[in-house]
Ligand code: SF4
């Protein structure tokens with residue numbers, strides 16, 4: 641799923657500084673699962689903003705709502721009757737949400753309440769890690785299910801680099817060297833020879849480097 | 863609990879307005895003590911900037 | 918009478934420990950300040966961040982959980 645972090649309170653407060661009435665809009669998709677933009681987080685942020693503004697003697701009316709998903713026009717459409725009742729809408733979805741919203745309602749302002757970070761999952765309660773960089777041409781079958789594109793700091797197709805030490809990446813001791821893991825697993829499974837195979841240079845045009853991407857499923861397009 | 867206290871601090875309110883206590887059903891006196899303690903402490907902090915209490 | 922500040926305090930008390938302790942305090946005729954209003958919850962684990970924030974938002978001077 642998509643992993644995000646809540647923006648610092650100060651930054652959010654600044655965005656809505658001049659507003660008197662806002663809608664705080666959560667999403668039941670990824671951001672609910674990674675505990676950053678679901679019902680609960682909407683309630684907590686809404687209450688916090690109200691307390692802060694009430695304290696300053698400049699109350700802020702914060703309405704709370706959570707959409708099924710903000711990345712689907714049919715759910716975004718559910719705001720049609722109410723979107724213009726606010727000075728701004730603060731979205732707690734990933735970066736897709738506020739964009740779909742402003743496309744649907746060009747005369748309203750939509751602000752992001754979270755920093756959208758990566759695609760990954762929870763490795764333990766409260767800790768999420770990156771696993772996929774959406775490169776558009778998956779190659780993890782060559783690497784025993786471990787992705788060197790997303791998980792090696794240099795996205796090496798042949799590794800590890802000379803900076804790998806004690807299973808850690810030279811970029812930071814907090815990053816594990818995925819190439820160390822790939823090599824170890826190949827050794828365990830007696831498939832080290834796989835790593836002698838030369839992999840063709842990756843065609844990065846299927847990744848972000850080829851410009852913004854789209855997916856067309858002919859059979860679904862009317 | 864820590865999260866709420868931290869949040870209050872961020873918006874410039876005293877985190878001590880929110881507390882947590884552990885006690886068992888047999889601790890009647892401690893219950894009264896905590897209530898007194900909280901009242902005293904809050905008196906020191908003064909009224910909440912949000913409260914309507916003007917006395 | 919003094920006109921000292923009388924704070925409004927809310928206490929979330931677990932039914933089985935703190936609330937029972939409160940009952941005991943009552944039957945022992947112990948005094949505690951009338952500033953504290955008690956809300957019984959089935960378990961202090963039920964109390965969430967949002968409950969505490971809402972109490973502050975609604976103007977309480979302090980709030981605590983006892984369990
Ligand atoms: S190879 Fe590409 S698509 Fe596959 S997991 Fe890595 S980044 Fe994602």
Ligand code: SF4
Pocket residue numbers: 791792793794795796799800801802803804805808809810811816817818819820
């Ligand atoms: S140390 Fe490992 S993870 Fe870091 S750049 Fe080198 S090969 Fe990649």
